[in-house]
Amino acid sequence: xxxDKLRTEAEYFTGKENxxxxxxxxxxxxxxxVAELHDWQDEDARRWRQNxxxxxxxxxxxxxxxxxxxxxxxxxxIHPDTGFxxxxxxxxARTVKNLPFAELIQAKAMAFYxxxxxxxxxxxxxxxxxxSSGFNEADLMRRVLPKQKFAEWxxxxxxxxxxxxxxxxxxxxxxTDVTDGHLVHLAGLNxxxxxxxxxxxxxxxxxxxxxxxxxxxxHAHGNAGLSYVTSGHYEGEHWLATFAVYYLTR
Numbered sequence: 001x002x003x004d005k006l007r008t009e010a011e012y013f014t015g016k017e018n019x020x021x022x023x024x025x026x027x028x029x030x031x032x033x034v035a036e037l038h039d040w041q042d043e044d045a046r047r048w049r050q051n052x053x054x055x056x057x058x059x060x061x062x063x064x065x066x067x068x069x070x071x072x073x074x075x076x077x078i079h080p081d082t083g084f085x086x087x088x089x090x091x092x093a094r095t096v097k098n099l100p101f102a103e104l105i106q107a108k109a110m111a112f113y114x115x116x117x118x119x120x121x122x123x124x125x126x127x128x129x130x131x132s133s134g135f136n137e138a139d140l141m142r143r144v145l146p147k148q149k150f151a152e153w154x155x156x157x158x159x160x161x162x163x164x165x166x167x168x169x170x171x172x173x174x175x176t177d178v179t180d181g182h183l184v185h186l187a188g189l190n191x192x193x194x195x196x197x198x199x200x201x202x203x204x205x206x207x208x209x210x211x212x213x214x215x216x217x218x219h220a221h222g223n224a225g226l227s228y229v230t231s232g233h234y235e236g237e238h239w240l241a242t243f244a245v246y247y248l249t250r
Contacts, residue, residue: 077129190225
C-alpha cells in the first residue's frame with residue numbers, strides 16, 4: 001500500500017477502456033479496505049489510509065457516475081452481484097461520512113429491491129456461486145430500511161423463512177474438488193451466506209423467530225466454509241482468507 005503504487009492503480013482507470021475494470025466487486029472490496037483503515041488508530045494504518053485516497057476518490061467518482069445509469073440490478077452468485085457491492089459501498093460511505101454517496105446507494109437499493117417479493121429460493125445455488133444473490137439483497141436492505149420496515153419487507157421477500165422451508169439456501173454446500181478454481185467457489189458461498197445471515201438476523205426484532213433459524217444456519221455455514229480456507233491449494237487459498245476474516249469480524 002505504497003503511495004506511488006496506489007497512485008498508479010488510480011491512474012489505470014483514466015483510460016476509457018479501463019473504467020469498468022473490477023466494476024463493482026473490486027471497487028467494493030477496495031472501499032471496504034478504506035473503511036477498515038479509516039478509524040484505526042495506528043501509525044501504519046493512517047499512512048495506508050492516506051495513500052489510498054487517490055484510488056478511493058477515483059472509485060467513488062466512477063461508482064457515482066455508473067449507478068445512475070444502471071437500469072436494473074445484476075443478480076448473480078459471482079463477482080458482478082449488485083447487492084453485494086452496494087452493501088459494502090454503503091458501509092464505506094457511512095464510515096467516512098460521504099452523505100451524497102450514501103444517499104445515492106440507498107436510493108438505488110430502494111429502486112432495485114424495495115418491491116421485491118417471493119424470491120425463488122429453490123433456484124440457488126448455481127454450480128460455481130460464491131454469493132447468494134438473495135441473501136446479499138436482504139443483507140443490503142437491512143442497512144437501508146428501519147428495523148420494523150425491514151422485518152415486514154423480509155416477510156414478503158422470503159416468506160418461507162419463518163417456517164424454515166427455504167430449501168437448499170439454508171444448507172451448507174460441499175466442494176467436490178478444491179483444486180478446481182470454479183468449483184471451489186462454493187467454499188466462499190458458505191462463508192458469504194454465513195455473514196449475510198448473521199447480519200440479517202441482527203437487524204430483526206429481538207423476539208423474531210427468524211433470528212434463531214438464521215443464526216443456526218449461519219453457524220453451520222461458517223464452520224463449513226472455514227474448513228476449506230487452508231486447503232493447501234492456490235485456487236481457494238488466494239481469496240478465501242478474505243471471506244473468512246470478513247465473516248469472523250462481522
